[in-house]
Amino acid sequence: MEAHKSFKVECLRYEDAWKLFEEKVGRDILDSHPNIPELVETVAKECGGLPLALITFFSEDYRIDIDQLVDFWICEGFLDEYDGIAARNQGYCIVGTLLHACLLEEEEGNRVKMHDVIRDMALWIASTFENKNEKFLVLAGVGLTAAPSVGTLFLNFNNLDEVDRGFFQSMPSLRVLSLSYNHRLWKLPHAISNLVSLQNLDLSNTRLEKLKESIKCLFDLKCLNLDNTIRLHTIPPQIISNLKKLQVLRMFLCGAIEQEEQSILFGGSELLVEELLGLDHLHLLGVTIRRLKFLKNCFL
Template sequence: MKRLHQVQGWLSRVEAEETEVDKLIKDSAQEIEKLCLGGYCSWNIKSSYKYGKKIAQKLQVVSKLKEEGCFPTVAEIWSREDPMDEPITGERILPQIVVDERPCEPTVGLETTFDAVWRYLGEKQVGVIGLYGMGGVGKTTLLTQINNKFVDVSNDFDIVMWVVVSKDLQLEKIQENIGRKIGLSDESWRSKSLEEKAMDIFKILRRKRFVLLLDDIWERVDLVKVGVPPLSSPPLSSSFTSKVVFTTRFVEVCGHMEAHRKLKVECLADEEAWKLFRSKVGGDALDNHPEIPELAQTAAKECGGLPLALITIGRAMACKKTPAEWRYAIEVLRRSAHEFPGLGKEVYPLLKFSYDSLPSCTLRACLLYCSLFPEDYNIPKKHLIDCWIGEGFLGDDDVGGTQYQGQHHVGVLLHACLLEEEDDDFVKMHDVIRDMTLWLACEFDKEKENFLVRAGTGMTEPGVGRWEGVRRISLMENQINSLSGSPTCPHLLTLFLNRNDLSSITDGFFAYMSSLRVLNLSNNDSLRELPAEISKLVSLHQSSKLNKGVAERVQVFGEHQMFELGEYILSPYNSSASGI
């Protein structure tokens, strides 16, 4: 006997809802503690309102499931041992094993996404499911869990096929992987053309209920050319007996593959990240000194919830049993993470694949530019695009056009999971992605862009002796009080000095920065005057938000200069403050 397809789908949805209901019940004790005045009021009205809304919505879902759970028939007689005709020789053969279990380490924090995928596999309206997320976040692990679930759970499918696609897309290799699974693997079949093999695969799969798991897709895979029966989008087909699930780093690929459902695989929350990190470090190191657990939690947070980084760093720290070793490791992670064992060889190269796959050198330059901002910094989109314009990354068309082009570039980086959107107006770089881009910009020989980034490190001196030869410098969010001397920086393009304690800049400081295009001195409230030579920086395109007191003293501008001054803007076309 075998459950009917609609029954299995209903049960999968019930299991998924049970998981979410259990979480709500677990959170109930904490929410009850917030109540006061006999339960008629709350110390945290917003939290209690949100919790109550979730309960009400969940009750509606459960009620609907109960209504849909009445089936006149729940199972049918069926045998997987029924023979079929071998399409090449005409011989009668038995079906292949339904699924091959794959090795997989225990995981943490993927339960919610797994449950959602499993629920979609049971829904007849869903045929293609896309899983996307940044490199190292656990997409392959999640797909492996889905594959192995078919080993243990009764299901409606005849066969489950696993194919690793990777960056070098070759349809013939996909065909060979599928062919081995369905009995098409002899030498004569492998010598056939792409079209002939596609026909053979199609003849077998069209009579089967299959699941095709495609790992690591970088571009659209034409499954029809492979021989996979098409899974048309509704309303062309209202029911799918077969499924395709794939993983990718790019949300656009989900659209190109016509995914009916797409799910982002997120980094781990703090509690889940600590659980994974702790399991890799092990009790031998953590229990060796009372200070180590707290230091270990600090080290875990440097990973930003990225499972690959948590695993790599956790394993590297498993033999560190003194607080001094842990403090040094944290310092290395913060100052020069690429020097930490494993990151430069295992983590960054994997993430660099996403960087290398950006469609243009301009987009790669735009991404590297984002590393000039401090860790966990909410970057205003408009300010970022203005800086890109100032650097010359965007086209020379009208201002509106370059702004639209900049918005497009931001979107590409977001969809590649290389930036994260905080809300409509801000983006942020994941800590490990930022470390990787700094590794590329500062250390990686082939991509070396001569960046000097000490943003948010608490430095009090600018260290101008290290500026020569550098193209982009970010010393924002420090405690630098003054700038003196005349550093020789003929190649310097961008200089971020905003959010310091600057009160004075000596004459001649900008005298040898002839190429400077982007200068940010904003949020230095004590700064009232600029050196006279700043008016001679003819390449300067953008200087962000100086104090208004300085604006009143600036009268001469370079050919293309534009100074944003708090709520005012000065440009070569308008030498007096005007509202924006």
Template sequence: MKCCLLYCYLYPEDYCIPKKRLVEYWFCEGLLNKFDRISEAQMQGGDIISSFLNACLLERDGEDCVKMLDVIRDMGLWITRELEATENIFFFANAGAQLFEKPDAKEWESAKRMSVMKNKIKVLKETPKCPRLRILFLSENEFQVISDGFFQFIPHLTVLDLSRNKELRALLDGISQLVSLECFDLSFTGIEELPIELKSWTKLKMLDLSCMDNLRKIPQHLICSFSKLQIFRMHLIDYPNEDNVLKGGNEKLI
């Protein structure tokens, strides 16, 4: 449960954290008793969130969200340092820090969970070597370019959140090297096309393509190649491209 709580530490201060998404991330990382099905994990995830609320570790923010109290965030910083010392689990959280450039690549090398969400970063051009990184939150930045080699040496990445980067128009082929990926959030981005090379993501369990107004092409048979996919979100629009599952409705998605 400690690692579940520390997920909230990856979000900015006073951030409204969707409970449903939190449980999905826990599920994809295997924090919920190694359940095979999200339907089985949701009940345990809900119970964990309720226990955090009852213990005043989190507070409600409307019906569907929670927030981490400031004093608990301070405690979370202490817990992360304890985990670094005793269990060799490193957290790197610079969420909401008004960064214009990403942190130096060397700062990533030991991290297992990392967040630079809700900043003003526009470019990711380096090739960081992150052999232990499993969780990476890059959402709510101003990305225009992510280099083809950026994901080359992050072999164990499980959760990648690129959501709400509206200026991001393309996914380069290098992202297909994330063969351990289980959770991928592209919602509210400007991505126009999904590359067929994503077929290499055989472990993918969650894919969110919600509110992608510029999305014009998903290659046929791509979605059905994700044999472990359990959570799939998308707003369908009909487009004319023949090699495109967006033409013709839901039947071509599976």
């Protein structure tokens, strides 16, 4: 547009926002059903006074943890030209660039969000790829029951209690799987071992009780997120240590207070430390330290 001066345009006050929204929707539509006025008022409030959002209709915002976002990028192969810490630093640099360009908005707690309008534009761009294999599927909170064929699958916030035995059998190319915030999910099927290409597995904020032996078959796994799995009472030996390519392991508030004897979290920290020492590529570890002995063992 050859603009030589930039300045911030404030969002509209609610009264002005509602007037604009009302003009675009039309009085005839607003009066066509008694339930419509209450619904459209809710939609108008969600737009937050942003003029462009007020004249289009889109899904709600979601606050994204920056660390997890970079994890996803690394495991999707977006940062393949970099290695280890360099890839993570480049990811943070990209987030900073997107914030500066106002394509992301900064949130509290090291999080960002994408405005509905920007998000819809991004999904539209992704859907126009000529290469039909380059597809992304986001199904957060939609109650998915059938198994899609994709490379990235977000199933968070779906209120799942368990996953059908055959669900993962047709997904050998899946690289990123997020099952986070399924607060009823308590176990994973043995068929998860079929995800031979999986690089990122997010099980955070679930009620998972035991880490399956089948997970150690995920030889390409780079990121494993077990944050806030406070019902997890069993992590068998030689599962974590078998994930030789693991770069990121998140275990904040991981594990129930009472652990089974065969769990690496049982008793002291010796077994957990032994598992971690076998991970040559691990460069990011998040763990809740319940005993100072854990730190001592780590640095011996």
